[in-house]
Amino acid sequence: MNIVVSGGGTGGHIYPALALVREIKEKHKGTSFLYIGTENGLEKEIVPRENIPFKSIHITGFKRKISFENVKTVARFLKGVRDSKKMLKEFKADVVIGTGGYVSGPVVYAAAKLGIPCIVHEQNSVPGLTNKFLSRYANKVAVCFEDAVQYFPKEKTVLTGNPRASEVLHHEGKEGIQKLGLNPSVPTVLIFGGSRGARPINEAVLKVMTELRERPYQVLYVTGDVHYEQVKNEAQLAGNPDNVIIKPFLHNMPEILSGVDLAITRAGATTLAELTVLGIPSILIPSPYVTNNHQEKNARSLSDAGAATLIIEKDLSGNKLLAAIDSIISDKEKHTAMKEAARTLGVPDAAERLYNVITEITGKN
Template structure:
């Protein structure tokens, strides 16, 4: 099987594509892959480290308002479609899979014009502009949330979940505890604002840390993000960090740590939500207000409606508000258990396998 993957701009588009590649490789050890992205996107650095050949096209995203930049983008799109056709003819894929981001546009569109079977995967509740555009041309659409179904043609859309959910189940809770030096019997609260951190979450957490000694049976793992770590370390230097707090810039073994986590505080990126619902981790979500079309809040509200998470908007966030939310989980085992069960009901741990089934079906059609 020969597979072209495309998706980029953020890890939320790239890592699902890589998870799909790993599932296809598991099912077809002889499979070969090509990843098409942009030189400027994160994919140009992440994908080669995974050992997957990478080729680039030049493209930029459309603005949501009429502008001269959109005229330039339209011209780049035409050129990128031509470049994509060239790459596709050379590689001769059996299927092309797009996981979002504007680079998917010319690649998947070119594949559809060449009558190569095509699939797109949408991670968020609210689809991005590129996937909305591509939906009319592709053979199949895979979505992560039931709530996304109304945005795509019904006959070719399947709820598969996010393939990152499959990978997180490989985490080892004992290894996660050992890496943090947290003994069995202590609950773990993981506070993280994404790979780069989030200033608002960091400010609220600094307030919260003054009172965490009131939870002697709980260990707090506070991940600042690498860009904030030094400044936060300095800001905390005038008082002693409680013994039940671990301060880290980044977590490299996140699947292991997540497997050991009892409550998580984080943003509401789609891949992250797929991971925590696969594991059934009760969550306090603080959606980023700085993303396109406010899709993180829409993701978070879906979990909130299902009873799997509590949502605090960034403008309402404070140390006190965060502590109140944590109290309702840490001091009420029944509430925690209800949220865990609701989270597990939303989880789709077999997402990668479900997408592979769509790949097989499209490849035969």
């Protein structure tokens, strides 16, 4: 089977696509893939490293206010559709999967116009403009949150989960945290704000750095590359406790997560997929700087189910964060209940579910 995948702009659109490709390659030999992205997106650097054939089109997003740039965007979209049709015909695509971002718009639309079965994959609880538009043309819409079903045609929407979640299950035990010098017999709290970090989270943690010394748990604190030197210096001034290990970035996050007892983080869809499938309780501080405030809505899907504690960024303080950590780590019954609640939201076989949708709409294995 020849499968085309398209998604770009952010890691949240790219990494689920790559996880799907890896899982299908491993379990269904003989499947061929083509990834269509943009020349100036993250996918241009990431996808070729995975040895996946990559082609690009030129496309930009619509401005949310009246602008002449939107006229240019329409022209780019139409050219992107023409270019995509040519690529799809040359590759002899059996199915096209769009995982979000501007680039998936012309690619999935082109597939629909050519009569090629296509799927839209929405990672967030609130969909973006591109996936809302494409849902009219796609054969199926795959979602990761039950909350997202209401935004799409009910008859074509299916809950599959996020393929990235399937990958973290390949790692078990506490070997990952041991490699970083952490004690596997002590509860571990992971604090991270994404690849670039999150200044408000860093500021809150630094304010209680001294108090962390007295806690019966250890902290793996990932600052983000751009904040690392400043945070490290301020932590040293506070006497950097022995039970707090500070890192700028983790390249092996799936391996680390398997040994974590509590996570403090933003509420990106991929992160939440990983936490729920592993059953990790969390304290979520959603970014308010995202489209449609979708991170807060993602977070509420977990907090409403009892899997997470939600702290809105404007309400965040060092003392509030510390109290939230203490209340979970010190209460075994609460911690266990949150773990179980998280697991009920996780979808461990997300990649296989998506593959089953593919076979359903193509009639091929």
